[in-house]
Amino acid sequence: MDKYDLIVVGGGASGLMASGFAAQNGAKVLLLEKMSRPGRKLRITGKGRCNLTNLTTIDDFLTHVNQAEFLKPAFNAFFAEDLISFFNAINIKTKTERGRRVFPQSDKAQDIVDGLEKWILKQGVQIKKNARVNKLFTRNGYISGLRLQKGKMFFADKIILCTGGTSYPATGSTGDGYKLLKTLGLQITEIKPALVPIIVKGKLPAKLNRLSLKNINLEVYKNKNLVAEKFGEMQFLNHGLSGPIILSLSRMLNKELSTGTLFDLSIDLKPALSEVKLQNRFQREIENIRYLDVQGLLRKLLPAQLVQVFLDRLKMDARKLASKLNQNEIKKIILLLKDFRFQTTGLRGFDEAIITSGGVDLNEVNPETMESRLIKNLYLAGEMLDLDADTGGYNLQIAFSTGRLAAMAATNKLKRDGK
Ligand SMILES: Cc1cc2nc3c(=O)[nH]c(=O)nc-3n(C[C@H](O)[C@H](O)[C@H](O)COP(=O)(O)OP(=O)(O)OC[C@H]3O[C@@H](n4cnc5c(N)ncnc54)[C@H](O)[C@@H]3O)c2cc1C
Structure with a gap:
């Protein structure tokens, strides 16, 4: 039986961000990724160039998303300029193109994946690949642990679920998170292919x-x-x-x-x-x-x-x-x-959809922390939430900002609880 302060499920854009910031903020973190490598979808974003974000104001950005109010706390804490500074600090230079779309200067999405993986390892995150989570456990309304498809169980004070949507399923995003949460009684709004x-x-x-x-x-x-x-x-x-x-x-x-x-x-x-x-x-x-x-x-x-x-x-x-x-x-x-x-x-269909619209019902998630209002110590981030946006770097910024907010809220709570 392995025990961690915090487990992140899913090593996509939101999960990589969440695990790195959680470890940087002092937690013992495990990242579980069902594919043989994290960031499979991230690698193909922006036609292999990765349109990281859109360098506009928060107000303008929010006109491109479906749930503006919900995203404000996440963006107030970490927005486009913060994201660019973050990547610059881990030695990934960026450039801004037409429509204020931001890309890595190398034009290689793989550099973003490699840079993030290197960074989270440096923060002390343990990564377990080929690790598909198929059950979440709760005790008295609190998340307590999870089980892998292969049978192994892990326990943690906090879990951040970052399993993405259902689009481009070959990248690993097959809608597992929705199934896991439904069994815990959380509401999932109707999902549909979008940007398709x-x-x-x-x-x-x-x-x-x-x-x-x-x-x-x-x-x-x-x-x-x-x-x-x-x-x-x-x-x-x-x-x-x-x-x-x-x-x-x-x-x-x-x-x-x-x-x-x-x-x-x-x-x-x-x-x-x-x-x-x-x-x-x-x-x-x-x-x-x-x-x-x-x-x-x-x-x-x-x-x-x-x-x-x-x-x-x-x-x-x-x-x-x-x-x-x-x-x-x-x-x-x-x-x-x-x-x-x-x-x-x-x-x-979903095979060709850039994103999934619909997902975890936002009425059941606290926008200040990304914590579930139903299951304590369970946090949700990224595309699995009922959030979607236009093309132009908006969807990745949502994943990065919500992943980071979940990590900071969860680890600050750990500190407050003296763990
Ligand atoms: C072709 C394409 C191009 C795109 N280009 C852009 C772009 O340029 N700019 C932009 O802003 N957005 C773009 N997007 C959208 C963007 O990629 C997504 O919105 C973003 O990746 C969502 O991040 P996420 O971390 O929530 O989910 P994902 O990136 O989908 O990551 C989810 C991760 O969870 C893992 N996982 C799933 N289930 C389990 C489980 N049960 N156990 C363990 N791990 C699990 C998956 O394997 C995956 O690694 C693009 C999407 C596609 C498909």
Whole structure:
């Protein structure tokens, strides 16, 4: 039987942070990670570059999350600038890019994982890998210990659960925490994939796969009423649409999209050009090139992969001379450039979701400490909580800040109790 002051379950972003700060604050800490290495998800964040945080104000940051009030104490204690200083202090330099997104200067997420692992070992954390927790024990309303799938039991005064959500399950985040907590009577709100590609009606041409469209304007209609508008970058995939503005939309309309509400997505491929300006541009192109055909005209306005898709939708002959287009045909092309439409049919699954929305009911967690209001000495941090945010470094900052707050609250309590 092994006894620790504090056990952290899950070695992701929140668990690495929690275990290191708990040990730094004087506790004897064990970190249990079910995979063969901690930080598997962290390693693939930001397309392998790890968008650590977003260097904005707390107020602005909170407009990108679902539960602003709950996060205030965690952010007041440790926010973006603190996180950057922390990484700098462990010899990881950072840089800030467009949209105030912060990355390691090396552009390598693995450096973040390695840096954190090295730091927690230096603080004296013991790491046990391939250690999947499958039972939590309580005594008189207090957490008392846990059992691994392989049978071994561990006991501690405090336990911090950082098992993440259910998205990208191959990284180890398979929703274990929800099951563990349900058996203790805690409420888990409905979980859904979020920041996930949106499926659209009809088969998308294979040649569009991975095509990114930058600086487009997206309007979203429900029953012909405009319900959302976004400007930025999107991407086509074989099975649907993705990219920053689509992922953000998937989070915003998460509930309705997952229950089959249909939305019309109208893409304006030329938001900077009015219909009149586009008409003038057509005229110029036609005057400049004598034998310009419709295909050639479209090539001047669209990425090559989209030209055939446009020709099919317009039902126009690619070889027709652009100078021979009548006003109606020109209008049809302009309309399609300004209103390239798709109808949504649903969301892709957890395998492709950047985050899980829903989770541990926040009414049952004290935001000042991250301690469960139902089970004393049990702390919860990271994505397993009913917290979610946009892309842009917001989700990792939530994991880091809540993990640190749980560690500091739990270890300060240990000190107060004279343990
Ligand atoms: C492809 C991708 C890219 C992303 N990019 C970014 C980005 O650039 N910026 C950003 O802010 N966010 C990004 N995110 C989101 C971000 O990675 C998560 O929000 C964050 O990792 C959550 O941290 P966490 O510690 O709560 O959970 P996780 O990182 O999921 O860690 C949970 C850990 O718990 C372990 N575990 C689970 N169950 C058990 C158990 N029973 N016993 C022991 N251990 C267990 C898991 O193996 C895992 O290591 C990305 C997500 C994905 C999938």
